[in-house]
Amino acid sequence: MNTLFTIRPLRNGEEVPICNxxxxxxxxxxxxxxxxxxxxxxxxxxxxxxxxxxxxxxxFAMVSESExxxxxxxxxxxxxxxxxxxxxxxxxxxxxxxxxxxEMINIIDTNSDITVNSSRYAxxxxxxxxxxxxEEERTIYGVIHVPMIVTHSKLSESL
Numbered sequence: 001m002n003t004l005f006t007i008r009p010l011r012n013g014e015e016v017p018i019c020n021x022x023x024x025x026x027x028x029x030x031x032x033x034x035x036x037x038x039x040x041x042x043x044x045x046x047x048x049x050x051x052x053x054x055x056x057x058x059x060f061a062m063v064s065e066s067e068x069x070x071x072x073x074x075x076x077x078x079x080x081x082x083x084x085x086x087x088x089x090x091x092x093x094x095x096x097x098x099x100x101x102x103e104m105i106n107i108i109d110t111n112s113d114i115t116v117n118s119s120r121y122a123x124x125x126x127x128x129x130x131x132x133x134x135e136e137e138r139t140i141y142g143v144i145h146v147p148m149i150v151t152h153s154k155l156s157e158s159l
Contacts, residue, residue: 038142117145
C-alpha cells in the first residue's frame with residue numbers, strides 16, 4: 001500500500017503534537033544511549049515553549065501528515081542546519097524523511113553546505129544522502145551527536 005503524504009509549514013498551535021511525536025521517537029530510538037542528564041537536556045530543547053521560541057527567532061519547520069495525522073517534522077536553523085528531523089515510527093521507511101529534506105532544500109540557499117548533529121541512530125540515513133562525518137562524535141551535557149555535512153548539490157542529487 002502506498003501512503004500519501006502532504007508536506008507543509010508548521011501551523012501555529014501544532015507545537016504540542018509535534019513535540020509529542022518527537023518525544024515518542026526520541027524515547028524509543030535515541031534516549032536508551034543517553035545518560036539521564038542527556039535526556040533532560042534534550043527535553044529542554046524539544047518542548048513546545050522552546051520550539052515556538054526558536055520559530056520566532058529565525059528557525060523554520062515543516063511537517064508531514066498522512067490523512068490529517070502528523071507523521072514527521074523537520075526544523076532548520078539559519079537556512080543550513082537541520083536541528084531536528086523526526087518521523088513517527090508508523091511512517092518509517094516510507095520516504096517521509098527524504099520528502100521533508102527535499103522540501104527543505106527547495107527553501108534554503110543553494111550555495112550553503114548543510115549540516116546536522118546526527119544521533120547515532122540516524123547516521124546511516126544521513127550517510128545514504130551523502131552526508132559525511134566531519135568531526136568526532138561529541139557528548140555535550142549528556143547529548144550524544146555526530147557532526148555531519150553535505151553540499152547542497154550533493155544532497156539534491158541523492159534525492
